[in-house]
Amino acid sequence: xxxxxxxxxxxxxxxxxxxxxxxxxxxxxxxxxxxxxxxxxxxxxxxxxxxxxxxxxxxxxxxxxxxxxx
Amino acid sequence: xxxxxxxxxxxxxxxxxxxxxxxxxxxxxxxxxxxxxxxxxxxxxxxxxxxxxxxxxxxxxxxxxxxxxxxxxxxxxxxxxxxxxxxxxxxxxxxxxxxxxxxxxxxxxxxxxxxxxxxxxxxxxxxxxxxxxxxxxxxxxxxxxxxxxxxxxxxxxxxxxxxxxxxxxxxxxxxxxxxxxxxxxxxxxxxxxxxxxxxxxxxxxxxxxxxxxxxxxxxxxxxxxxxxxxxxxxxxxxxxxxxxxxxxxxxxxxxxxxxxxxxxxxxxxxxxxxxxxxxxxxxxxxxxxxxxxxxxxxxxxxxxxxxxxxxxxxxxxxxxxxxxxxxxxxxxxxxxxxxxxxxxxxxxxxxxxxxxxxxxxxxxxxxxxxxxxxxxxxxxxxxxxxxxxxxxxxxxxxxxxxxxxxxxxxxxxxxxxxxxxxxxxxxxxxxxxxxxxxxxxxxxxxxxxxxxxxxxxxxxxxxxxxxxxxxxxx
Numbered sequence: 001x002x003x004x005x006x007x008x009x010x011x012x013x014x015x016x017x018x019x020x021x022x023x024x025x026x027x028x029x030x031x032x033x034x035x036x037x038x039x040x041x042x043x044x045x046x047x048x049x050x051x052x053x054x055x056x057x058x059x060x061x062x063x064x065x066x067x068x069x070x
Numbered sequence: 071x072x073x074x075x076x077x078x079x080x081x082x083x084x085x086x087x088x089x090x091x092x093x094x095x096x097x098x099x100x101x102x103x104x105x106x107x108x109x110x111x112x113x114x115x116x117x118x119x120x121x122x123x124x125x126x127x128x129x130x131x132x133x134x135x136x137x138x139x140x141x142x143x144x145x146x147x148x149x150x151x152x153x154x155x156x157x158x159x160x161x162x163x164x165x166x167x168x169x170x171x172x173x174x175x176x177x178x179x180x181x182x183x184x185x186x187x188x189x190x191x192x193x194x195x196x197x198x199x200x201x202x203x204x205x206x207x208x209x210x211x212x213x214x215x216x217x218x219x220x221x222x223x224x225x226x227x228x229x230x231x232x233x234x235x236x237x238x239x240x241x242x243x244x245x246x247x248x249x250x251x252x253x254x255x256x257x258x259x260x261x262x263x264x265x266x267x268x269x270x271x272x273x274x275x276x277x278x279x280x281x282x283x284x285x286x287x288x289x290x291x292x293x294x295x296x297x298x299x300x301x302x303x304x305x306x307x308x309x310x311x312x313x314x315x316x317x318x319x320x321x322x323x324x325x326x327x328x329x330x331x332x333x334x335x336x337x338x339x340x341x342x343x344x345x346x347x348x349x350x351x352x353x354x355x356x357x358x359x360x361x362x363x364x365x366x367x368x369x370x371x372x373x374x375x376x377x378x379x380x381x382x383x384x385x386x387x388x389x390x391x392x393x394x395x396x397x398x399x400x401x402x403x404x405x406x407x408x409x410x411x412x413x414x415x416x417x418x419x420x421x422x423x424x425x426x427x428x429x430x431x432x433x434x435x436x437x438x439x440x441x442x443x444x445x446x447x448x449x450x451x452x453x454x455x456x457x458x459x460x461x462x463x464x465x466x467x468x469x470x471x472x473x474x475x476x477x478x479x480x481x482x483x484x485x486x487x488x489x490x491x492x493x494x495x496x497x498x499x500x501x502x503x504x505x506x507x508x509x510x511x512x513x514x515x516x517x518x519x520x521x522x523x524x525x526x527x528x529x530x531x532x533x534x535x536x537x538x539x540x541x542x543x544x
Binding site: 049051052053054055056061 | 078079082083084085098099100101144
């Protein structure tokens, strides 16, 4: 059983959770647990960590990177 | 070191602490982790990968505050590095280069150096050819050491091993050698005492003390000798000779065993991990006499300490260390209880490269003295039979007693090697105002010059004896 940690900026609606669950089920089989956390500080997008890999697709990170170049 | 989030973002791998012991943590995740890589915990602690399994990794934690289960950690893609530099001289630091002493000013070196386990090959080494004076008569005359030698100091606890090392470091520091004193798993008191000793003797500025006392996490204690050697290698590359004291490696082995067992490694003999020999040999191999640029030679002398129990030289770690070093100085408990200080047993001590660094004169004196001591020991056992003694035997016994007395040296006293040899020549002449001669040597500069001159101008022991007759019987 593997866990997918998903951090979102908003509380997802039931339909969205269902949609996500279906997508993971389709791509990784039924042995995946979705662990959804809500953190408004990331502004938008999502942070994913799965199987030891960590990817930050949040709006906060994107803005930080953009601002760094100024 | 950057922040946790920096590494998480840069490398894109995350791990979670699953199990925690006193000094290690079992983690999952971190798919790209490599052996010895440094990891950073979310809570700020530093760790190092100790062992890797397909689904799990064991991490050594370098902090007194234990990590909690469930905490995230990140790879850093860096090997463990310690700060190195002249700035460390005169300071007490822990194996990660953090300052421990509170007195004095705080100086942080700018340079960092990765702790590496491989050592320079044969092409970068040269013969050990320079003598290393210890200031201890029995060692300088009977078990001489050379710069670049690895000499094991072995003996039961409380037999004067540390005293000999303190005397050696003091002598060498006064001669300008850079010294590194490593305390591995000892009491905090001892660190303070050693620091105090160097301070009082005014050589603290030539000594770096790397301390990992027994209360520190096992990871730090394990790291201590490696950190010391890395610093010595920095000095080597800078063209400075260094003397490294590792006090002591039997304790180091015990802490390494604790770590390895906690990390679920398969235990070997006496439950020590299978690579304990490799670990210590990797340390010892760093010592030696090295060629650097401009045909210069630089040495790293290593004096590791091993503790024995009840004088048993056959222990696992003890014999390992003996086979890695260029000889050992054995502190005999029975000699100690007879009141001999230092309790060095010259018959059971070995020096493999020390004699080649001596001048012909010293070598000859060494041979004569050793031959005499062997004879004296034999005669001593005869005397127990209560046989009537000839005058010759009586004279030998008398001289033997005097030599034993001559080797007695307070732990606070340093005797330069030249003075030792001069006194020996006096003794051979049955000219025996020992204390008076020592006092004269230290107070009368002309006499000191005479002694030095007598020694440098004598081609052999016999001629030195003749000179002594002329000079001191006046």
